[in-house]
Amino acid sequence: MDTIxxxxxxxxxxxxxxxxxxxxxxxxxxxxSLAVFAAVLPARESTGVLLPILIAGDILAVxxxxxxxxxxxxxxxxxxxAVGVVxxxxxxxxxxxxxxxxxxxxxxxxxxxxxxWRRRARPQPPPEGEDTDEPxxxxxxxxxxxGVLGGxxxxxxxxxxxxxxxxxLSAGFRxxxxxxxxxxxxxxxxxxxxxxxxxxxxxxxQSLMLDAALVLFVIPGAYLGRAxxxxxxxxxxxxxxxxxxxxxxxxxxxx
Numbered sequence: 001m002d003t004i005x006x007x008x009x010x011x012x013x014x015x016x017x018x019x020x021x022x023x024x025x026x027x028x029x030x031x032x033s034l035a036v037f038a039a040v041l042p043a044r045e046s047t048g049v050l051l052p053i054l055i056a057g058d059i060l061a062v063x064x065x066x067x068x069x070x071x072x073x074x075x076x077x078x079x080x081x082a083v084g085v086v087x088x089x090x091x092x093x094x095x096x097x098x099x100x101x102x103x104x105x106x107x108x109x110x111x112x113x114x115x116x117w118r119r120r121a122r123p124q125p126p127p128e129g130e131d132t133d134e135p136x137x138x139x140x141x142x143x144x145x146x147g148v149l150g151g152x153x154x155x156x157x158x159x160x161x162x163x164x165x166x167x168x169l170s171a172g173f174r175x176x177x178x179x180x181x182x183x184x185x186x187x188x189x190x191x192x193x194x195x196x197x198x199x200x201x202x203x204x205x206q207s208l209m210l211d212a213a214l215v216l217f218v219i220p221g222a223y224l225g226r227a228x229x230x231x232x233x234x235x236x237x238x239x240x241x242x243x244x245x246x247x248x249x250x251x252x253x254x255x
């Protein structure tokens with residue numbers, strides 16, 4: 001990190017601004033920030049630098065959308081997410097950068113395909129946060145599957161945003177419920193990841209010094225996202241989330 005150039009620092013600053021924007025406007029756009037950090041820094045180390053930036057964005061998002069969270073959905077997801085985080089930690093003990101990137105990219109593309117298929121098969125969305133098959137065995141299995149994948153991807157590459165975005169879209173969440181539930185979810189999950197990241201050596205004094213310079217850019221990004229979210233219609237919002245997921249998955253898979 002001592003050899004970061006001015007242009008690389010500018011790219012990280014722009015990616016940090018996008019973190020703030022994504023947390024308060026379009027969650028799936030976070031994959032772009034992940035790609036920038038992984039391009040400028042070594043892939044494994046980039047996850048440790050990015051995590052405190054994400055937590056700062058989560059705090060701002062919770063302050064804005066805290067009243068719109070759907071807690072039954074969160075409580076349904078957390079046990080499976082915990083399993084995924086532990087699995088991701090074990091994976092990070094032996095996986096190299098290429099294995100991490102390709103695994104996450106393949107998962108994101110698969111989840112995007114599943115979500116598009118589900119939306120085509122069910123044109124009328126259920127009431128917000130009330131997926132029509134959620135009480136069924138299949139609905140519970142879907143929540144557990146997305147939860148494990150979300151925990152795994154967020155631990156391995158801070159890429160849980162697209163997975164959980166796809167789950168919330170498939171559950172019929174509208175913009176405010178989507179953003180409020182997502183904000184609380186990632187504040188709790190990302191904070192819980194800190195001890196694991198420290199134990200893996202991904203967060204240290206040097207990475208925190210870089211975070212101190214970058215976190216200031218999260219605030220204007222969050223403000224910009226809050227100002228723009230009301231102007232994004234629901235159909236466009238859904239398409240942006242899915243599109244950002246596909247692009248992020250391709251970037252990770254093919255780089």
